[in-house]
Amino acid sequence: MIPDGVGFEAAAGLPLTGLTALRSLETLELTGDDTLLIHAASGGVGYLAAQLARELGATVIGTASPRNHKKLTAIGVTPVAYGEGLVERVREIAPDGVSAVADFVGEVREDTLALLAEGGRHVSIADPSVEEAGGHWVWVRPDGARLHMLLEKVAAGTLDVEIDRTFALADAAEAFEVSMAGTANGKLLIDATR
Numbered sequence: 453m454i455p456d457g458v459g460f461e462a463a464a465g466l467p468l469t470g471l472t473a474l475r476s477l478e479t480l481e482l483t484g485d486d487t488l489l490i491h492a493a494s495g496g497v498g499y500l501a502a503q504l505a506r507e508l509g510a511t512v513i514g515t516a517s518p519r520n521h522k523k524l525t526a527i528g529v530t531p532v533a534y535g536e537g538l539v540e541r542v543r544e545i546a547p548d549g550v551s552a553v554a555d556f557v558g559e560v561r562e563d564t565l566a567l568l569a570e571g572g573r574h575v576s577i578a579d580p581s582v583e584e585a586g587g588h589w590v591w592v593r594p595d596g597a598r599l600h601m602l603l604e605k606v607a608a609g610t611l612d613v614e615i616d617r618t619f620a621l622a623d624a625a626e627a628f629e630v631s632m633a634g635t636a637n638g639k640l641l642i643d644a645t646r
């Protein structure tokens with residue numbers, strides 16, 4: 453059952469992204485003593501993981517396009533631009549490296565290993581080969597009981613689910629195009645009742 457105070461869009465946008473974010477942090481055994489680097493912190497999974505990590509008290513550095521930096525600062529995350537020079541930019545913020553890395557985009561393994569302090573842990577949801585480098589591969593399917601726990605956080609106002617737009621069923625092709633273009637800011641939903 454959806455808790456009072458959770459709207460249709462938040463409830464529809466949360467399942468896979470929220471549970472993947474949660475499982476990733478649990479696999480990392482993240483605590484408030486950690487400095488966590490999130491690759492793709494402004495995406496569907498990353499934005500939720502960033503909020504959950506901050507709730508635990510961790511220091512969070514998140515990669516995102518500059519247009520999304522304000523959004524990350526607002527939830528207590530230090531934003532950095534991804535791409536060329538990422539390792540140097542993160543080192544300026546965390547000179548001793550980070551204790552945990554969550555990869556939510558893939559193809560960032562070298563940067564992860566360059567930034568991870570000794571004994572650090574790392575997970576990926578987008579690169580199964582992470583296990584060859586001592587990391588953990590996270591693969592999630594929705595689970596009702598755990599989802600309810602996240603919905604309670606949404607109802608309490610401590611977890612924000614970002615929705616870009618809701619399309620009517622007749623506009624599903626347009627939704628697919630926006631999704632493929634990678635320009636959405638938050639989840640794209642299709643409301644089959646419209």
Ligand SMILES: NC(=O)c1ccc[n+]([C@@H]2O[C@H](COP(=O)([O-])OP(=O)(O)OC[C@H]3O[C@@H](n4cnc5c(N)ncnc54)[C@H](OP(=O)(O)O)[C@@H]3O)[C@@H](O)[C@H]2O)c1
Pocket residue numbers: 468469472491492493494495496497498515516517518520534535556557576577578590591592593638
């Ligand atoms: N293993 C699992 O169980 C599982 C579950 C869910 C999703 N996934 C996979 O995980 C990935 C992320 O899912 P999502 O729903 O979070 O996707 P999403 O909402 O589309 O977000 C992707 C984000 O990646 C960022 N990005 C693009 N290129 C980047 C780069 N080179 N470095 C860092 N960030 C970059 C973009 O940030 P900007 O907009 O700021 O540029 C964008 O916000 C997808 O590949 C998805 O298929 C896996």
